[in-house]
Amino acid sequence: MKPFTYVVPHSLAEAAEAAAQPDTIVKGAGIDLVDRMKERLVTPAQIVNLLPLAKDLAGVSVAGNGEVTIGAATTLTQLEQNAALANPALAGLRTAAAVTATPQVRTRGTVAGNILQFTRCWYVRSEAHKCLHGGRGPTCLAMTGDNRYHAVLGWQDCVRVHPSNLAPPLLALGAEFTTVLGDKQQRRPLAELFPKDPRAGVPEHTLQPGEIVIAVHVPPQPQGTRSSYAESRERESSDWATTACAARVVLDGGVITAADLVLGAVSPIPRPRPDAAKALLGKQPDDGLFRKVADLAYQGAAPLSHNAYKLTVGKATVREALHLATQA
Numbered sequence: 001m002k003p004f005t006y007v008v009p010h011s012l013a014e015a016a017e018a019a020a021q022p023d024t025i026v027k028g029a030g031i032d033l034v035d036r037m038k039e040r041l042v043t044p045a046q047i048v049n050l051l052p053l054a055k056d057l058a059g060v061s062v063a064g065n066g067e068v069t070i071g072a073a074t075t076l077t078q079l080e081q082n083a084a085l086a087n088p089a090l091a092g093l094r095t096a097a098a099v100t101a102t103p104q105v106r107t108r109g110t111v112a113g114n115i116l117q118f119t120r121c122w123y124v125r126s127e128a129h130k131c132l133h134g135g136r137g138p139t140c141l142a143m144t145g146d147n148r149y150h151a152v153l154g155w156q157d158c159v160r161v162h163p164s165n166l167a168p169p170l171l172a173l174g175a176e177f178t179t180v181l182g183d184k185q186q187r188r189p190l191a192e193l194f195p196k197d198p199r200a201g202v203p204e205h206t207l208q209p210g211e212i213v214i215a216v217h218v219p220p221q222p223q224g225t226r227s228s229y230a231e232s233r234e235r236e237s238s239d240w241a242t243t244a245c246a247a248r249v250v251l252d253g254g255v256i257t258a259a260d261l262v263l264g265a266v267s268p269i270p271r272p273r274p275d276a277a278k279a280l281l282g283k284q285p286d287d288g289l290f291r292k293v294a295d296l297a298y299q300g301a302a303p304l305s306h307n308a309y310k311l312t313v314g315k316a317t318v319r320e321a322l323h324l325a326t327q328a
């Protein structure tokens with residue numbers, strides 16, 4: 001590992017000033033970051049540890065209007081267990097946190113670190129592979145290689161998938177996020193954290209160098225809102241999803257009046273499927289409807305040589321999420 005300066009800030013202002021220096025990276029619990037440093041995929045000159053700022057950056061608060069603010073350094077366990085999130089509108093977010101990884105990872109891993117983690121593509125995560133996304137080679141090696149966990153939707157010249165459990169339910173809930181960059185704070189829709197055109201070489205997120213996420217905000221949800229999260233994976237624990245779906249529906253008198261669907265683990269970014277969600281509007285929950293919606297969610301899919309199973313399993317995951325969101 002290349003030697004680096006380790007900054008232990010006493011305030012957010014100090015962290016922001018250090019983060020704005022060249023060749024610097026910020027660290028939550030370091031679960032993803034240290035892994036990549038060990039592989040020499042990132043070799044920063046300086047690391048700013050955000051965990052000492054947990055009193056400012058961790059925790060969940062609910063405003064008078066019902067908006068929920070989640071500090072960037074809140075752990076997944078804190079998210080899963082927070083009483084303020086124990087309502088059907090936020091069930092998808094709680095479930096996504098609860099099924100992530102292992103108890104050890106959930107107890108340490110932070111919300112921002114989870115959303116900003118690097119893709120799990122084994123070609124880009126290994127220094128030995130000359131992969132296009134890593135800037136080390138001319139082509140996407142997964143496209144013709146072992147691509148069983150890779151993208152089936154919305155890919156162009158790179159078939160990585162976005163691995164975060166938390167991003168799909170947060171997007172389905174219309175979340176926003178706040179950052180600091182130097183002395184400037186900015187709040188914007190969470191959808192803007194992910195690149196519109198996620199080609200090889202385009203980073204997983206749109207943050208500027210030195211920009212620190214300080215919080216994620218979930219807007220107040222209308223009465224009758226319910227949300228859910230379902231995923232498939234090979235192992236019961238310690239594993240990333242092979243397909244995932246977050247659903248948000250508003251039910252009024254047994255009829256779906258608003259809906260959002262976001263797919264995870266099948267595309268280079270967490271992928272909202274607005275056309276599929278629209279097909280739910282004005283209808284009563286029904287498995288026949290959910291099958292049609294699942295087909296729509298995967299419309300335009302382009303599976304690779306080893307991952308066509310993701311279409312079958314992914315559609316079942318969409319149906320499961322919709323059943324969970326609409327069951328009494």
Ligand SMILES: Cc1cc2nc3c(=O)[nH]c(=O)nc-3n(C[C@H](O)[C@H](O)[C@H](O)COP(=O)(O)OP(=O)(O)OC[C@H]3O[C@@H](n4cnc5c(N)ncnc54)[C@H](O)[C@@H]3O)c2cc1C
Nearest residue numbers: 028029030031032033101109110112113116164165213240
């Ligand atoms: C065995 C195992 C299984 C796993 N399974 C899953 C799974 O099923 N689903 C899933 O979603 N994840 C899974 N993970 C990944 C894990 O959830 C993430 O690695 C972890 O949440 C990252 O959080 P962290 O605080 O350690 O982030 P770090 O490793 O500290 O940071 C990750 C990235 O985010 C950046 N970053 C962190 N905080 C900020 C901030 N506040 N502002 C700006 N940038 C920031 C860092 O610079 C870095 O690039 C698994 C991990 C393991 C080891």
